[in-house]
Amino acid sequence: MSDPDILATLRDLLPDGTVSTADAAVLGRSIDASGAPAIGAALALVQPRSTEQVAAVVGAANAAGVPVVPQGALTGLAGGANAVPGALLLDLSALNRILHIDVEERLAVVQPGVTVAELAAAASAAGLFYAPDPASAEWATIGGTIATNAGGMRCIKYGVTRDAVRTLEVVLADGSLVRTRPSTIKGVAGLDLTGLIVGSEGTLAVVTEATLSLLPAPGPSRGVSAVFPTLAAGIAASNAIAAGPNVPSTLELLDDIVLGAVDAYLPHAGIPIGAKAWVLAITDSVHGADAELSAFERIFREHGALTVDRADTPIELDRLLTARRLLNQAMRALRGGSLNGDVSVPRSRLLALVERFAALANELHVVIGVGGHAGDGNLHPVVAFDPGDPEQVAAAHEAYQRISGIAQQLGGTMTGEHGVGIEKLAALDGELPPRLREMQRAIKAVLDPNGILNPGKKY
Secondary structure: OOHHHHHHHHHHHOOOOOEEOOHHHHHHOOOOOOOOOOOOOOOEEEOOOOHHHHHHHHHHHHHHOOOEEEEOOOOOOOOOOOOOOOOEEEEOOOOOOEEEEEOOOOEEEEOOOOEHHHHHHHHHHOOEEOOOEOOOOOOOEHHHHHHHOOOEOOHHHHOOHHHHEEEEEEEOOOOOEEEOOOOOOOOOOOOOHHHHHOOOOOOOOEEEEEEEEOEEOOOOOEEEEEEEOOHHHHHHHHHHHHOOOOOOOEEEEEEHHHHHHHHHHOHHHOOOOOOOEEEEEEEOOOOOHHHHHHHHHHHHHHOOOOEEEEEOOHHHHHHHHHHHHOHHHHHHHHHOEEEEOOEEOOHHHHHHHHHHHHHHHHHHOOEEEEEEEHHHOEEEEEEEEOOOOHHHHHHHHHHHHHHHHHHHHOOOEOOOOOOOOOOOHHHHHHOOOHHHHHHHHHHHHHHOOOOOEOOOOOO
């Protein structure tokens, strides 16, 4: 089927205004927050308003052999939602209703265009709690976080998005609609198709509805932060907390490069002179929070903390979180451009990881600052560079690629939560042996035999 034919078919199937080929509309949806270039020019932007319309689009595209790129809020950081040649950009943002919150079963049924923040607010109003909390929660959609199996700061206690997904309603590549499993807590009648689709980056099916687990409301968040004279001391303190009996809801780390960038970006952030590492531990326990905070403070002091700050109110905690929230902005401001990594290693190898990054920075004459989720071993190395200097740009991109290899050599992964997309395809061979890649492509071929769903990504 030619391009005019598929467009005519879609316009016959869908309401007016649903399909656009205008350059501004298509180009405006062609790349995600990674800034990575699109693989090619998309054919059209399609914005369905119902599950039935999604199924119609995917079915027509499959019959015509036209690629489909599922999209949400475009907050992804790996190019997973970027345009590919001749594709239909399938924007699911209009499917944005919270369909049901079941207090007794502790479940939420939502469409993929609902944002994480909207669901969290609705759950809270019902006296419940949606645990996944990616940094982009205000804008990121549930569908997007399912596609990437997003994480965030609370993973040490509550796990990643996959841990909150009970069942999914999905449109398969042929346009058929299926539900992956019952919404019961237990269910092993078939293979775990739900878990397989979570994190598949839109390459196996299009999510049109998600049934998500909710939890009892936690207690108020309170925290303790500390700065250390060495990075080794900060990581040791973090590991001691992570391995201890009191599980924090958040356990974050920043190195001295990031702290220097934050101080330059916001001098009033209060970064002490001589700080080489910053660690923040937060509790949201309903009972025993005071004892947990005291335990965190004790561990910080036992590991030689220069200063220890405690936050018992939301305002005080917001102050402690300032430095962590500025990680990406401050690092980008150093030179005008940045590449944001996403690697994960066993916690026992965190120090080796950051030491290898420092050696890489010296070798390539680049700036690499490290921060992130020390509690689960998922750090975000940020390579800062001057986008107007071709030598710096080249060195930064080389460093970015080699960062993935360093994590893999230490028994870790090139991506803890951002996904593969297009940015990390080159590093897959360093992590997945050929047989595993063959198996994954075989699964893709069964679910999407014509290869129309988000081609050129993930595998």
